[in-house]
Amino acid sequence: MKKIYGNKYLLSTLNNMRKNNRLAQSVIFYGEKGSGKKLFADYYASLLLCESPDDNGPCGKCPACRNVNSGTHPDVYHVASEGKLEGYTVKIAREVSKDVFIKPNNNTARKIYIFRDCHNITVQAQNALLKLIEEPPPYACFIFTAESKSEFLPTIISRCVCFGVSVCTEEEAAHSLTDSGFGKEEISAAINCFHGNIGRCTGYILDDNVRKQVDLTKRITNSIIRRDEYELNAAFFTLGNNRNDIHEILSMIDSLIRDAAILSRDSSAGTIGCFKEASIKLSDMLTVYQAVSIHNAIEKGCRAIEANVNGSLVLAGVCADIMEIIA
């Protein structure tokens, strides 16, 4: 069983639900990227399938736990998203609806469907799943993960039990990363950028692209601080039309702007961004109104990216908006 760090209250809630035989058939785990939603989806599947769970959760040792852990349990279906936007479409929802009613082979079996990263689950897909979630066959369970509950229709939310997954403290993250065998220096650099977010810290250590994204975010932020429009455009330009990178970098800049707004009120406040030195400088140069305006411009950019607008076009717009706000 992969160890879960932090989120003690959530773990005990889930364990109590199992103990009282009240595990819900449809659940949503929501929380920021890297906070451990997928771990919780697997944990929940293990709670449903473990052959000898106790008050502390699934045993982690039985064949069911081991298979869930390795992603090979025959009763756990990882529903694949499709297309450039990695979405869940009505076609996928209908396939699941048909599959659910094929009874599992033996009486003790379950059918657990995990829909990961529902940042693009269409309204039609949700409507197609609605009836199923309302009255699922007794053996079926649906687990959704998403960054925010707002990805789902109110009708879906009202039929699911929703659990918020929180990022850990920096101490818990350090503990987890040490247990994973990483070195002191790389852990400290990762936590400096991504704080208690274990998933993102791990990405920073292992994935070149994440470090590149952080470097580019720093370059962009420095050019905002210097009010250097040419450099800001040039830095954005290197992203081309890579939607994933654009989205990541825009949200990292957004966190720095959020930090700047908070630091301008309270210089000792905790930060969430990847570049505290820049947030301190931004907090001196931006009014809260300007910070909110930049946040709105970035959010507008993110929405356009999600709506499949050309990346270069979106970034040119964001750049122009930012320069106008800080002029």
Ligand SMILES: [Zn+2]
């Ligand atoms: Zn087990």
